[in-house]
Amino acid sequence: MEWKPDKVNDLPLYKQISNYLESCILNGEWPSGSRLPSERNLAKTFRVNRSTINSAFEELKSSGLVQSIVGVGTVVSKNVWENDQNRTPNWDRFVKEGFYLSNNPINQMIYQLIQTEEKIINFGIGELHADLLPMKLMENVHRSMKLDGDLGYQHIQGNIKLREVISTHMKQYRNITASASSILITSGAQQAIHLIIQCLLCPGDSVANENPSYAYSLPIFHSDGLNTHFLDVQDEGIDPEQIIDLYKKHRIKMIFLNPIHQNPTGTTLNLERRKKVMEICNKYGIAIIEDDPYSLLTYDDEKMYSLKSMDTNGLVLYISSLSKIISSGLRIGWISGPQPVIQRLADVKQQIDFGHSNFSQWYATALLESPYFNEHIIELRRGLKNKRDLIVEAFKHELHQDIRFIVPNGGIHLWCESNHKTINDQLLFNDAIKRGVIFAPGNTLGSQHNFFRFTYSRPEMNTIANGIHRFAEALKASIKK
Amino acid sequence: MEWKPDKVNDLPLYKQISNYLESCILNGEWPSGSRLPSERNLAKTFRVNRSTINSAFEELKSSGLVQSIVGVGTVVSKNVWENDQNRTPNWDRFVKEGFYLSNNPINQMIYQLIQTEEKIINFGIGELHADLLPMKLMENVHRSMKLDGDLGYQHIQGNIKLREVISTHMKQYRNITASASSILITSGAQQAIHLIIQCLLCPGDSVANENPSYAYSLPIFHSDGLNTHFLDVQDEGIDPEQIIDLYKKHRIKMIFLNPIHQNPTGTTLNLERRKKVMEICNKYGIAIIEDDPYSLLTYDDEKMYSLKSMDTNGLVLYISSLSKIISSGLRIGWISGPQPVIQRLADVKQQIDFGHSNFSQWYATALLESPYFNEHIIELRRGLKNKRDLIVEAFKHELHQDIRFIVPNGGIHLWCESNHKTINDQLLFNDAIKRGVIFAPGNTLGSQHNFFRFTYSRPEMNTIANGIHRFAEALKASIKK
Numbered sequence A, B: 001m002e003w004k005p006d007k008v009n010d011l012p013l014y015k016q017i018s019n020y021l022e023s024c025i026l027n028g029e030w031p032s033g034s035r036l037p038s039e040r041n042l043a044k045t046f047r048v049n050r051s052t053i054n055s056a057f058e059e060l061k062s063s064g065l066v067q068s069i070v071g072v073g074t075v076v077s078k079n080v081w082e083n084d085q086n087r088t089p090n091w092d093r094f095v096k097e098g099f100y101l102s103n104n105p106i107n108q109m110i111y112q113l114i115q116t117e118e119k120i121i122n123f124g125i126g127e128l129h130a131d132l133l134p135m136k137l138m139e140n141v142h143r144s145m146k147l148d149g150d151l152g153y154q155h156i157q158g159n160i161k162l163r164e165v166i167s168t169h170m171k172q173y174r175n176i177t178a179s180a181s182s183i184l185i186t187s188g189a190q191q192a193i194h195l196i197i198q199c200l201l202c203p204g205d206s207v208a209n210e211n212p213s214y215a216y217s218l219p220i221f222h223s224d225g226l227n228t229h230f231l232d233v234q235d236e237g238i239d240p241e242q243i244i245d246l247y248k249k250h251r252i253k254m255i256f257l258n259p260i261h262q263n264p265t266g267t268t269l270n271l272e273r274r275k276k277v278m279e280i281c282n283k284y285g286i287a288i289i290e291d292d293p294y295s296l297l298t299y300d301d302e303k304m305y306s307l308k309s310m311d312t313n314g315l316v317l318y319i320s321s322l323s324k325i326i327s328s329g330l331r332i333g334w335i336s337g338p339q340p341v342i343q344r345l346a347d348v349k350q351q352i353d354f355g356h357s358n359f360s361q362w363y364a365t366a367l368l369e370s371p372y373f374n375e376h377i378i379e380l381r382r383g384l385k386n387k388r389d390l391i392v393e394a395f396k397h398e399l400h401q402d403i404r405f406i407v408p409n410g411g412i413h414l415w416c417e418s419n420h421k422t423i424n425d426q427l428l429f430n431d432a433i434k435r436g437v438i439f440a441p442g443n444t445l446g447s448q449h450n451f452f453r454f455t456y457s458r459p460e461m462n463t464i465a466n467g468i469h470r471f472a473e474a475l476k477a478s479i480k481k
């Protein structure tokens, strides 16, 4: 809800609000029978006292537009319209239909809070702060861009120029050989994962995810009726032998891995294990979905090579994205793999959204092609390393005795575990928000409690120490309880 | 496949091609067991003789990389890799899995042809030619744009500024009241339709589509297991009484309508019928999905008002898009309707693609806000009307006796029917392509044969007469048979 009451208007706030809600009801935005947001939420959204909302609700009640129902809340009355025989479609049922589960409410809340609470120090979202973005490079690209490309519907695999540039980029930065025709442009790695799940698998199929992992947090695996099994992430990544176990027990068909600077643990699958994973999957014919948004973000100069770069057999569908190296708002990701698979995914992507915006594809092409791209990556690594040092320092300073973590040598996430096993994750999370800091509770990303993910790329440099201080206060308070 | 052999290279063409195919096989783009494209298709893609491809295939066969299997074609050999025990994942099975059907092969072909055959005169795709686009406006917008917005993940309903601008635009141009908070930005109308089907309906639910219609052409209705019933489109749009029939017989829950300058018929639901539709759906509680990409494109000055503008009851989910008024490559569409529905769709959109590219949202905002937007629309109408006149003239000139059509008074499509009932649609379509013209065969858009859709916005002015001439030749040839 983006409308806000006007605090210098002559009309009292409560009256402005009741007028606004009335218009929403009368033009069908809140159909009869639907529940209004709670007084508390509205007070937050409109930045007024709860009593103001209460008065607005009273106003609406007295005009008969809404009514209170005990145990439900404030509901739009059924008889708003003259003709009593009218029936509104059962939107409530529609909203509950379809096979999609809702997003995890904690994740929903994290995304809502960044819209409304500007002062919160945010370690909860996996993206780069503006201080890490290639703003100069972007502006150069913007200024030198000519809008003379094709403005119509595009090739269903995405802009050919961008696919060629990505093909070159993958060779140069990732040691991966893939021709433009075996690449599909997607709306970030997110859509790549979604397409793979929805197009290549069926309800009842068994797959394996890392535990913890970003994939763990995605409701789409369950929405789609997959049987999801887990590969435990250790300091050196997953144990390849566990793949064999899962294959023998459950005939897993696909494994989803994020082997380099993993989200959330920051760990990297070591070389020996990588070879072993390839060997095992080759032997059993298990498809590998390698989600690799972070391999360019290694702080020391060592290059990290993907499973895909070892693949001569069409074993791996490789996913990456510009979200963590340029800008998540660009929404540019890609999948590379066997052509028949890429073509199938492209056909379905066309049905879903008719392909990707030309505009962001042009920017992505120019950014990747720019001679300054490499410089940006070097600077980005340096910036991330500085932020990593700051957060590590802050944790040591504030919570030396209370938490454990592995210092990440790349990527954007720090994964830590509390030494106090009795903490209530939900209460801690809520208390931290009250103190002005947000992080991702570990159990949204994995099956264990008492873990927390701090994404240090997101807050500004000079807020990191303060953010960890606030978290420390919250944690100490919850230990005492 | 975008690689092309180099005609001035010393290496013979067939050898370049066999080298290229070999590298595709060895890096897994064509895994073992997968079928290579046909010789004919490869010859077309690489722009060489078929015999050249044949030689390249012989080369690959002699090295054991591929083999011919009778009735199947040329297949990558199973024993390409040293270790015979390796198993490639069963990609073939993966490609056939999932609930998505493939796109209609005719539609697939239309999209493929625009990539490879530049000289074809194309009436097959519903988009604007560059001569109708607001190029100057776009360039102004581009030049004055500052990249200082938020480059991270966005509000899950889309950029708030854009939603506000759309809210104003809808009021001004469409007589629709909808606040920014009841709007969701989508990747065109396409994604809006897709989200509604996948999120609000369940397999077995009954819905109604117009026949013919754009919706008819979408495999997603069937993929999702819906029972689809039909409302016949007449000169004045659908017959509202048919809704009652379908409700009584099948308990339809939703109807999908494109009431203004409909795709493909160009017809508009008249005012009396519009009122009746609203009344009936109100009475039975049937939800209306109003897909309205064309209402700004009325050639005379009469304003066309949507069902949504008559809705006080939250009966209508309204969909529109900038594809047909600015550029389809922008991929900007939106849905407006009851907030609980919008919020549900936004939550799922986040799971699917993590929201829309900022870049195209910034352009869309600036374009809609520009004081020259209105001028562009006026010019666009004039340009479309000219093209309409040209195509009508050409049809009268070439095929006066042979076809019938209604002259559209808005939009971009002309729908015509052949007077000869014995034509084979598929043969005619193929023959027309050979003669250098492409159109949408009617049966991809509706249940009847002998109809054709010509989208006159797509070809350049000076090719329209020639295109219809080519079609006329093809039609006359097929009548003679």
Ligand SMILES: Cc1ncc(COP(=O)(O)O)c(C=O)c1O
Residues within 6 Å of the ligand: A126, A187, A188, A189, A190, A191, A214, A215, A258, A263, A291, A293, A320, A321, A322, A323, A328, A332, A333, B353, B354
């Ligand atoms: C491992 C991993 N995969 C996928 C994504 C989705 O990113 P995007 O869709 O922006 O590329 C993320 C984002 O946090 C991630 O960490």
Ligand SMILES: Cc1ncc(COP(=O)(O)O)c(C=O)c1O
Residues within 6 Å of the ligand: A353, A354, B126, B187, B188, B189, B190, B191, B214, B215, B258, B263, B291, B293, B320, B321, B322, B323, B328, B332, B333
């Ligand atoms: C009626 C109708 N709906 C939806 C679409 C999809 O358009 P887009 O996704 O580009 O907005 C089209 C395109 O032809 C159409 O004619």
